[in-house]
Amino acid sequence: MTPAYLSITGMAKAYRGTPALRLVDLSVNEGEFLALLGPSGCGKSTLLRLVAGLLQPDAGSITLAGQSIERLPPHQRDIGLVFQNYALFPHMSVAKNVRFGLSMRNMPRAEADQRVGEALALVKLEHLAARMPSELSGGQQQRVALARAIAIRPRLLLLDEPLSNLDAVLRNSVRTELRELHARTGLTVVMVTHDQAEAMTMADRIAVMSDGLILQHDTPQVIYEQPASDFVAKFVGTPPAAMLRVDRKHDGGFGLGTSPWTPSPELARVLEPIQRVGVALGLRPDHLALTAPDAPHAMPGTIRTIEYLGAERLVHVEVGGQLLVLRLSGDAAVGKGEVGVAITRVPPIFDIETGLRLASTG
């Protein structure tokens, strides 16, 4: 196997004794779009700044295109970084901002002019080249920052929550633009985000982070369908997976809360061999269907709320003290009250104690 384009091994970083990154290994292939996904404070920006050279790691190494870069100062790394607050130089026009990296490389004037034009065209801002940053909207500033980073033709493009300051409508269009830009330039991109929908829709692969560790690194589909832990299952998906605890009775049967329950034969086949007191099922709407309360294998529940979303409705049903979410088409008739919930597909199953997915399942 050829080594990855960007490979980070054994990376650790603490701020005055408080670890921000515990131990991170990560590899990104050339031309790939990777999303670093995790809740606020989990160390995403720290990892990005280490790669860019703005922070020194306590341990670990970084190679980029076969070259070890962890000792290079940031200005020799050829890595483009777009900051969350854009960090446009306020005393320079849009064109001067985009040209800055080229001037630092002492590029001849004509060539630099052409590059600036190309970069601005790529983000559709040629007409604003003479403006000052303070005269731009947030979305335009974001695109200038992007153009400035792309103009140097970086070996790697790092984006730190590039869309978080944009309103919902703009965010959607910039998402598409970013994807297109990635396709056109063939750049290798690492994008930080705490928005799972953004990561799912934009990235080739996602690295899910929590508390200074990478929990899972895979394609969006695998992350969604085979989450490595209950944390990943609860962090990813709209709505996120709900955890339903299933207990093993002394007689070998199963129980939900205090009442006994007989799972479908298909699910029982998976649950039977697990020698645990209890497991958690990671249930998404796709695993569930509404039935009569007394249908075979159904879990008895009570409808709590119904969210109307136009084409569909989300029904929140309380089962064994847990809230599960089901999806119904917009016109299906439901009232409140007692219902049954059937598990129609085998969901991922997690260890109650460790939260890890049990390897035999899902």
Place this chain on the structure above:
Amino acid sequence: MNLRRAGTDTIWIAWMAIGYIVVLLPIVVVVFASFSDSNTFRFPPTGYSLKWYQAAFASSEYRNALGVSLLVGLLATAVSLTAGTLAAYALSRSEFRGKSSIETLLLAPLALPHIVWAIGLLQIYAWLGIGGTLLGLVLAHAALTLPFAVRIMLSTFIQLDRTLQEAASTLGASPPRVIWHIVLPLIWPGVLTSALLTFLTSFNEVTVSVLIAGSRYLTYPVRLYSELRSQGIDPTTVAISAMLLALIVVFALIGERFLNWSRRV
């Protein structure tokens, strides 16, 4: 309701007017008196002429004093600004225990009467053997104005977004080029503001200058002061003062127009 409103407005306006009169009246007196044609200081003048201005330009004593003031002011500004900028940079970039007490301490000379401070300084200069020297005078003025410089530069550096320097470095700028292309262009209004304030403070200083420099380096305000004590008011000094005043007003207008002075200090 409206009447009451108008009433309070009138009171505020009157109050402001009193303030302006208190501050500006002495200046008006000086300006008018400088154009007087009599041989002694009087206000209001009985007739007008430019003769005191002519006398001022002819007097080598005042020219020398102005020269000393200018030299001391420029040197003190250079020293104070360099030291103040570096200190402010260090303060803005580091977090350590006792940082806020150091910031407060840096302001101490502002609160202390200059005379007290000058007496202490005199002792130290005696030990160092730089009492009565130009170096001693420049250092005294620099130390006196350092708090202004630190204060202004500190707020300048705090307003300077650090990610700008990081962005520049990821774009390929080496540390010296980051300073040249990003830091300096963004802090120069602060630098200019503290330079002007420092210079003007040094230029106006009497107490410390008298004690430190003795009679060897007479700055302009010191000369003026001693003149006043021995022979009363010489109209020549009034004319010079009026010219300095005009210069300072021009400085202040420039500072306000281009550097937002009133919001910075």
